[in-house]
Amino acid sequence: MNDLVQGWLDFWNGEFDLAEKIVHEDFGWHVAPLTGGPSQDHTGREGLVEWVRGSHQNMPGLKFTVEVGPISQEPFHVVRWLAEAGAVSFHGTDILRVEDGRIAEYWLNADGLWAAQQLGIMPRPS
Numbered sequence: 001m002n003d004l005v006q007g008w009l010d011f012w013n014g015e016f017d018l019a020e021k022i023v024h025e026d027f028g029w030h031v032a033p034l035t036g037g038p039s040q041d042h043t044g045r046e047g048l049v050e051w052v053r054g055s056h057q058n059m060p061g062l063k064f065t066v067e068v069g070p071i072s073q074e075p076f077h078v079v080r081w082l083a084e085a086g087a088v089s090f091h092g093t094d095i096l097r098v099e100d101g102r103i104a105e106y107w108l109n110a111d112g113l114w115a116a117q118q119l120g121i122m123p124r125p126s
Contacts, residue, residue, distance in 0.1 A: 008079075026104060027045045029106040059088060063083070066080070080093050092109055
């Protein structure tokens, strides 16, 4: 795994100080809303740090492992991951676009609804 993708994994595993080193200052990210609809677009490195920090606060012991990848075609890197926090587990895929040696853009595809159902935030289907 290249250093930048390893840094991204380490960042998601709680090493928040890495953001300044690996995330571009003009960072943008795209996430599908939990309840459906068009992608929600966000900008800013600090907003990303707060979002990931909040994920760790809401899911103590949160740990990400890469299951596939990175699959790279410059300037893009794709990784398939597993997130686990106690009895909660879910998968996702990150698409990262690199610019000037740092991650400038990020697309998240995750089974967030399944995670929310396991956490009791959203009802499970009957």
